[in-house]
Amino acid sequence: SQQGEEDPQALSIQEGENATMNCSYKTSINNLQWYRQNSGRGLVHLILIRSNEREKHSGRLRVTLDTSKKSSSLLITASRAADTASYFCATDATIQGAQKLVFGQGTRLTINP
Amino acid sequence: EAQVTQNPRYLITVTGKKLTVTCSQNMNHEYMSWYRQDPGLGLRQIYYSMNVEVTDKGDVPEGYKVSRKEKRNFPLILESPSPNQTSLYFCASSFQGVETQYFGPGTRLLVL
Numbered sequence: 001s002q003q004g005e006e007d008p009q010a011l012s013i014q015e016g017e018n019a020t021m022n023c024s025y026k027t028s029i030n031n032l033q034w035y036r037q038n039s040g041r042g043l044v045h046l047i048l049i050r051s052n053e054r055e056k057h058s059g060r061l062r063v064t065l066d067t068s069k070k071s072s073s074l075l076i077t078a079s080r081a082a083d084t085a086s087y088f089c090a091t092d093a094t095i096q097g098a099q100k101l102v103f104g105q106g107t108r109l110t111i112n113p
Numbered sequence: 114e115a116q117v118t119q120n121p122r123y124l125i126t127v128t129g130k131k132l133t134v135t136c137s138q139n140m141n142h143e144y145m146s147w148y149r150q151d152p153g154l155g156l157r158q159i160y161y162s163m164n165v166e167v168t169d170k171g172d173v174p175e176g177y178k179v180s181r182k183e184k185r186n187f188p189l190i191l192e193s194p195s196p197n198q199t200s201l202y203f204c205a206s207s208f209q210g211v212e213t214q215y216f217g218p219g220t221r222l223l224v225l
Contacts, residue, residue, distance in 0.1 A: 033213065042117075042203055042216035043156075088156070092211040098169060101211040103148075103156040 004032075004089040004104035012110040019076040021107040023089030024069075032065055032072050033090045037106070043088065046074075079111045115140045117217035119204050125223045126194055134189045134220050136204030142215070144207045145187040146171065147179065149200040150219075156203070162187055163210070194224045 007022045031050045035043040049056045049065045056063045062075040076083055086106040093100050117138045126132055138145065146161035158171030162181040176198055178190040191198060204217040
């Protein structure tokens, strides 16, 4: 089945630097979403980008989508310690007639003070 | 406050003892689903519901049951829990289908 795969699996940077995470998927999509998960807690929706959009911004977040390469990136600018979390991409897919949301494995981001 | 609540948050039980994890949302969402999260396997969908009385299997439904008698509630039932169901469980809801999902805080289950 379709799967979003994040890259890298883990990323450690200094506070104030920018963090970039990538997501690749296998089949065509209607939208792609990014979520954040603080350790052991529920996922929090960050941003949704539709297949006809190429870039979207929300505060310090910038998401790009390249449907020809079946990939997306999440950029967090001017990182803060509070950004330490795991980040997941999720893609919608129609599997056996049912619409599903498929999550990747996630990127674990650590912001060092 | 708009939210998804789950209870209990932590549960230790023994093999074979039936249990129910409740999920409730106060946003009048039509779509609700259950996921389990395991190290190295990510989030996998167990069951989902498009609306009241409409439920369907996700990717890993074996050993689980659900019901959707009311719009706000979507309980997850483990009739005979086994150790391989030890996991972190999340309930989620959305206005419609696989648009923006609102997640509950999670239920950490240990089956001995």
